[in-house]
Amino acid sequence: xxxxxxxxxxxxxxxxxxxxxxxxxxxxxxxxxxxxxxxxxxxxxxxxxxxxxxxxxxxxxxxxxxxxxxxxxxxxxxxxxxxxxxxxxxxxxxxxxxxxxxxxxxxxxxxxxxxxxxxxxxxxxxxxxxxxxxxxxxxxxxxxxxxxxxxxxxxxxxxxxxxxxxxxxxxxxxxxxxxxxxxxxxxxxxxxxxxxxxxxxxxxxxxxxxxxxxxxxxxxxxxxxxxxxxxxxxxxxxxxxxxxxxxxxxxxxxxxxxxxxxxxxxxxxxxxxxxxxxxxxxxxxxxxxxxxxxxxxxxxxxxxxxxxxxxxxxxxxxxxxxxxxxxxxxxxxxxxxxxxxxxxxxxxxxxxxxxxxxxxxxxxxxxxxxxxxxxxxxxxxxxxxxxxxxxxxxxxxxxxxxxxxxxxxxxxxxxxxxxxxxxxxxxxxxxxxxxxxxxxxxxxxxxxxxxxxxxxxxxxxxxxxxxxxxxxxxxxxxxxxxxxxxxxxxxxxxxxxxxxxxxxxxxxxxxxxxxxxxxxxxxxxxxxxxxxxxxxxxxxxxxxxxxxxxxxxxxxxxxxxxxxxxxxxxxxxxxxxxxxxxxxx
Numbered sequence: 001x002x003x004x005x006x007x008x009x010x011x012x013x014x015x016x017x018x019x020x021x022x023x024x025x026x027x028x029x030x031x032x033x034x035x036x037x038x039x040x041x042x043x044x045x046x047x048x049x050x051x052x053x054x055x056x057x058x059x060x061x062x063x064x065x066x067x068x069x070x071x072x073x074x075x076x077x078x079x080x081x082x083x084x085x086x087x088x089x090x091x092x093x094x095x096x097x098x099x100x101x102x103x104x105x106x107x108x109x110x111x112x113x114x115x116x117x118x119x120x121x122x123x124x125x126x127x128x129x130x131x132x133x134x135x136x137x138x139x140x141x142x143x144x145x146x147x148x149x150x151x152x153x154x155x156x157x158x159x160x161x162x163x164x165x166x167x168x169x170x171x172x173x174x175x176x177x178x179x180x181x182x183x184x185x186x187x188x189x190x191x192x193x194x195x196x197x198x199x200x201x202x203x204x205x206x207x208x209x210x211x212x213x214x215x216x217x218x219x220x221x222x223x224x225x226x227x228x229x230x231x232x233x234x235x236x237x238x239x240x241x242x243x244x245x246x247x248x249x250x251x252x253x254x255x256x257x258x259x260x261x262x263x264x265x266x267x268x269x270x271x272x273x274x275x276x277x278x279x280x281x282x283x284x285x286x287x288x289x290x291x292x293x294x295x296x297x298x299x300x301x302x303x304x305x306x307x308x309x310x311x312x313x314x315x316x317x318x319x320x321x322x323x324x325x326x327x328x329x330x331x332x333x334x335x336x337x338x339x340x341x342x343x344x345x346x347x348x349x350x351x352x353x354x355x356x357x358x359x360x361x362x363x364x365x366x367x368x369x370x371x372x373x374x375x376x377x378x379x380x381x382x383x384x385x386x387x388x389x390x391x392x393x394x395x396x397x398x399x400x401x402x403x404x405x406x407x408x409x410x411x412x413x414x415x416x417x418x419x420x421x422x423x424x425x426x427x428x429x430x431x432x433x434x435x436x437x438x439x440x441x442x443x444x445x446x447x448x449x450x451x452x453x454x455x456x457x458x459x460x461x462x463x464x465x466x467x468x469x470x471x472x473x474x475x476x477x478x479x480x481x482x483x484x485x486x487x488x489x490x491x492x493x494x495x496x497x498x499x500x501x502x503x504x505x506x507x508x509x510x511x512x513x514x515x516x517x518x519x520x521x522x523x524x525x526x527x528x529x530x531x532x533x534x535x536x537x538x539x540x541x542x543x544x545x546x547x548x549x550x551x552x553x554x555x556x557x558x559x560x561x562x563x564x565x566x567x568x569x570x571x572x573x574x575x576x577x578x579x580x581x582x583x584x585x
Contacts, residue, residue: 061196062089090200112427197385229255263585278549288515493528
């Protein structure tokens with residue numbers, strides 16, 4: 001159900017929120033529906049059920065857009081505040097860097113494929129490439145907004161200045177949201193808040209860690225300010241930091257600059273987007289079967305297998321890229337061209353920078369590079385919530401305590417959630433969607449949170465698991481296991497596929513779910529938000545993967561029908577055994 005934009009909760013002259021009268025009179029007769037919430041965390045102190053109507057959504061990027069839709073799906077009334085002039089967030093390229101907004105370079109392409117990252121009931125057009133340029137992403141978002149009529153819920157060029165607890169928060173869970181547009185501030189009372197402001201707008205720029213930087217006469221800046229390679233023709237450039245952005249920028253500059261040096265402190269595994277047999281990497285990696293193997297086999301064996309797999313493309317040690325600590329399952333770097341540019345000498349890999357001089361840089365191995373014109377710091381970002389008081393969300397050393405990476409630990413009422421503040425070993429878009437689906441059901445009272453003690457224990461347990469898997473580095477504090485994380489949330493929602501049941505009723509679909517890619521449509525097969533064509537989407541996944549590449553049809557050789565029959569039969573038996581093991585554990 002979609003609420004009209006009228007009927008906002010407003011302050012009375014006494015400064016209190018009023019639910020009665022105003023909103024019911026402003027809505028059409030067919031929409032005069034009150035949402036009664038029975039959840040103890042949202043019930044008023046009087047014992048009467050509270051009316052959840054208004055939800056503030058901060059940001060109209062990936063997480064914000066899907067949060068608007070999820071609010072509408074649950075009958076809530078969203079108001080989205082977007083500081084810029086359009087939707088898209090991170091994926092809307094602008095030639096200039098805008099204050100407070102994520103900034104990308106002109107050539108950015110997704111690292112996850114379209115079948116894995118689409119919203120669960122809104123697939124990408126089948127002719128779209130598997131990995132998408134930022135312009136294609138923005139086109140998709142615009143189609144999504146148009147399809148579900150979301151634009152009317154977004155207020156553009158509106159900055160959220162503060163989000164504070166309403167004086168009655170302990171009983172109502174309400175928030176005072178102060179916004180600014182055209183120099184004018186306004187405060188509105190909301191029943192709940194979804195923070196969808198992302199984590200790529202506040203650059204981590206630790207110049208104090210680089211002795212001599214103040215003496216350097218060349219140009220230096222954070223990678224956030226990089227847009228394209230046009231201004232670097234014939235220059236000698238050092239890129240400090242080897243994440244996805246650092247590698248992308250180094251490779252792009254290597255076509256125009258005189259020489260590019262890529263400095264890395266710890267190294268990284270490098271993967272191509274194109275995996276075995278030419279398939280997108282995540283189609284092969286993010287399957288329930290593969291995930292089960294990774295989490296079940298002995299850790300030492302998984303580490304050995306990972307190293308073997310990563311070095312199959314090229315020997316990372318020979319290229320100076322071998323991770324310093326290869327025992328942890330950190331997100332690899334995705335770049336299809338870096339090994340080639342290194343082989344051809346256009347990019348030279350160097351260790352950590354120890355010192356700057358006026359024109360040169362020295363490295364920890366004792367070597368140096370001279371006559372450097374530009375240094376680009378691809379040193380990542382830090383989390384920040386400038387509109388929230390630290391008593392609500394405290395960030396320390398890029399670490400944050402959120403239940404299920406969503407709810408602040410110490411809130412009396414679960415009426416504020418953070419969407420998209422995760423780094424899954426898989427697609428962020430579908431992860432944000434599941435978060436939003438779960439949170440809106442918590443707001444509505446259909447899903448409940450455990451007691452505070454259980455929440456604290458769960459947060460600490462997840463921190464320990466993350467530390468053991470991904471390590472203590474600041475850039476890995478929000479990393480999660482993609483399938484494991486989504487299964488936890490979808491179990492609560494009631495939309496996790498029941499594979500044991502499917503094996504008896506629809507074994508072909510069960511086979512696809514276990515051994516095929518864990519696509520978002522899996523979470524639309526059953527339960528709330530069930531999508532009638534979800535099964536068809538899963539069954540035709542490979543058709544859409546092949547569509548944009550199979551532009552010249554080549555006649556295939558016939559495969560042995562008997563080998564196919566035996567192969568499928570064997571896999572079905574294996575699927576049954578695995579399903580029993582996986583769902584008994």
